[in-house]
Amino acid sequence: MSVITYREAVRQAIREALISDDRVFVMGEDVGHYGGTYAVTLGLLEEFGPERIRDTPLSESGFVGAGIGAALGGMRPIVEVMTVNFSLLALDQIMNNAASLLYMSGGQLNVPLVIRMATGAGRQVAAQHSHSLEGWYAHIPGLRVLAPATIDDARRMLAPALEDPDPVLIFEHAMLYGTEGEPSQDAVDLTSAAIRRAGDDVTIVAYGGTLRTALGAAQVLAAEGIDAQVVDLRILRPLDTATIVGAVAHTHRAVVVDEGWRSGSLSAEVASRITEEAFYDLDAPVARVCSAEVPMPYAKHLEDEVMPQVDDVVAAVRAMGA
Amino acid sequence: MTGPQGLAIDATTVAQRDELEVLLLREMIRIRRFEERCVELYSRESIRGFLHLAVGEEACAVGVMQALSPDDAIVATYREHGHALARGISMRATLAELEGKVEGCSRGRGGSMHLFDASTRFFGGNAIVAGGLPVAVGLALADHLRGRHRVTACFFGDGAVAEGEFHEAMNLAALWHLPVLFCCENNLYAMGTALEFTESETDLSLKAASYRMASWEVDGMDVLAVREAARQASDAVRSGGGPHFLEMRTYRFRSHSMYDPDRYRDKSEIERWKLRDPIGQLTTQLMSRGVLVSADLEGIEADVAAEIQDAVDFAAAGTDEPIEELERFVTSPPAPRDRP
Numbered sequence A: 001m002s003v004i005t006y007r008e009a010v011r012q013a014i015r016e017a018l019i020s021d022d023r024v025f026v027m028g029e030d031v032g033h034y035g036g037t038y039a040v041t042l043g044l045l046e047e048f049g050p051e052r053i054r055d056t057p058l059s060e061s062g063f064v065g066a067g068i069g070a071a072l073g074g075m076r077p078i079v080e081v082m083t084v085n086f087s088l089l090a091l092d093q094i095m096n097n098a099a100s101l102l103y104m105s106g107g108q109l110n111v112p113l114v115i116r117m118a119t120g121a122g123r124q125v126a127a128q129h130s131h132s133l134e135g136w137y138a139h140i141p142g143l144r145v146l147a148p149a150t151i152d153d154a155r156r157m158l159a160p161a162l163e164d165p166d167p168v169l170i171f172e173h174a175m176l177y178g179t180e181g182e183p184s185q186d187a188v189d190l191t192s193a194a195i196r197r198a199g200d201d202v203t204i205v206a207y208g209g210t211l212r213t214a215l216g217a218a219q220v221l222a223a224e225g226i227d228a229q230v231v232d233l234r235i236l237r238p239l240d241t242a243t244i245v246g247a248v249a250h251t252h253r254a255v256v257v258d259e260g261w262r263s264g265s266l267s268a269e270v271a272s273r274i275t276e277e278a279f280y281d282l283d284a285p286v287a288r289v290c291s292a293e294v295p296m297p298y299a300k301h302l303e304d305e306v307m308p309q310v311d312d313v314v315a316a317v318r319a320m321g322a
Numbered sequence B: 001m002t003g004p005q006g007l008a009i010d011a012t013t014v015a016q017r018d019e020l021e022v023l024l025l026r027e028m029i030r031i032r033r034f035e036e037r038c039v040e041l042y043s044r045e046s047i048r049g050f051l052h053l054a055v056g057e058e059a060c061a062v063g064v065m066q067a068l069s070p071d072d073a074i075v076a077t078y079r080e081h082g083h084a085l086a087r088g089i090s091m092r093a094t095l096a097e098l099e100g101k102v103e104g105c106s107r108g109r110g111g112s113m114h115l116f117d118a119s120t121r122f123f124g125g126n127a128i129v130a131g132g133l134p135v136a137v138g139l140a141l142a143d144h145l146r147g148r149h150r151v152t153a154c155f156f157g158d159g160a161v162a163e164g165e166f167h168e169a170m171n172l173a174a175l176w177h178l179p180v181l182f183c184c185e186n187n188l189y190a191m192g193t194a195l196e197f198t199e200s201e202t203d204l205s206l207k208a209a210s211y212r213m214a215s216w217e218v219d220g221m222d223v224l225a226v227r228e229a230a231r232q233a234s235d236a237v238r239s240g241g242g243p244h245f246l247e248m249r250t251y252r253f254r255s256h257s258m259y260d261p262d263r264y265r266d267k268s269e270i271e272r273w274k275l276r277d278p279i280g281q282l283t284t285q286l287m288s289r290g291v292l293v294s295a296d297l298e299g300i301e302a303d304v305a306a307e308i309q310d311a312v313d314f315a316a317a318g319t320d321e322p323i324e325e326l327e328r329f330v331t332s333p334p335a336p337r338d339r340p
């Protein structure tokens, strides 16, 4: 295995799926001739043709709904939505149809659909291209929500997502596409959170784009003699509460890092579960490091200020007296 | 707009044609009497929630369904009892669903607005105005990709035409030349708002035509006309002619739902439309031609009454889904590999 980028890892996963299952096709804005907004699908049109690498009009609701219908019709669509901000135009289809059809139909209609989209800030693209709204989707029963943070997960999560008989949303943090690593050959599961760094003093819970922040903070803390354990949620719904609680029971302290806004966020959910299930293991209140509650500003220094940074996480850990 | 080519009904002999017409009449009466019984059951609180009746609009559901094949797919709206019955979902399963019983076609999970039946390829029962259109496009896309010669018939009202999802779906279907039969039931009102208050262009088939889609208008109060237009349109769709749009001009005789006091239209308007009652018109025709005599009509009514009574008894004897099953089908049952 050689070193590849996150972008290449996703592309390899899609290519493998297209080769191994003729029910799989890719559909979205600029996935074909343009090569993918983030160049994920570059070259696939040439290899698989326009029926399977299907450029769509700017109709998020229309083509996400069409993905749902195609899934009902026996296909295994991979629908790409450019960014999570644009997915709001398809929220009706995702929520009212994809997530609800199985239940509403009394178990008759599965929607084996995969929707991928970019999320997150860091590229100075301001308030309509930068938000982390995956927590909203994690609110919805009937969906499985994934946040691959590593090259391995970027490479390996798609196959089981396509095997899932129910709708799966995959959130790819835009800042991760250029990161590099060496994927392993092993299959991954879609149920469990992962301990990305062992440690005894404090648990830092993160996912997607904030995993790097958490690991960076752990490194700084190590130099100060604080041994941080880092949990990567990987699956935002259903949450692997057992792994989170087990980790906190070991370190007795927890910081949750979330690029979403604090109020009503995924970090709030994780913190609640920790207090519900590990309250007596805690030596300090659960801390959270989230994005500032503003629409994302353009200016670099302001964007940096909004996003959770390594220093913020380090400061939160120090403040809890680890 | 070019229309379907006259009334070139496929039933070739006179006897076949008579038989077909009687069948269409019987189907419409089934739906009418069923919905009338639903009103009673609603007053008795056996049915709750929203109940949208299509009394007056039966020719649309019956005419289109009679033109489709078992392989075709149907996507409907919240005003879909008639479509469900005309498609072949049993009256028992339909009524049990309206009463929230586990024997219902959606296990009592859906109610009146969410009738589903995989075995007749009835994909709901969608209560988001225009929410079913993109799904219909996708079902047709799947057929296109698999090389299957099937039609997806998608029903919606005039109100849906104002939604973005309508336009997105029309464009996708036309752009990709997909086998969708768009069935617009134009009853002139979206809840209490008349079409003229919501559309700059009230000729809906013109809108469809602007997507370079074959687009026909048909008298939605004439079941034979609907059936023939739907037959020609679905044949064309099935044989690769691309999506077709049928605007069925119809009218609902009753209020929008059981909550609607119906303040927004003149009683005289309703009375005028009732003169064109699809059931009344066809009955008169068949009787004047001597195809049907009073005794036949009584026979149909008696059969229908018996079927309804059987469904009412079935639903009344139905059971509640056990509370323990509340979370069943939020997601699929665990697969061996991916779930704990």
Ligand SMILES: Cc1ncc(C[n+]2csc(CCOP(=O)(O)OP(=O)(O)O)c2C)c(N)n1
Pocket: B079, B127, B128, B129, B130, B156, B157, B158, B159, B160, B161, B185, B187, B189, B190, B191, B256
């Ligand atoms: C997206 C959406 N907006 C509003 C409503 C509320 N609503 C339910 S039915 C209806 C009228 C729809 O009219 P039309 O499409 O003409 O169908 P009809 O009821 O006449 O059969 C409205 C506004 C809804 N269900 N969904």
Ligand SMILES: [Mg+2]
Pocket: B157, B158, B159, B185, B186, B187, B188, B189, B190, B191
């Ligand atoms: Mg209407």
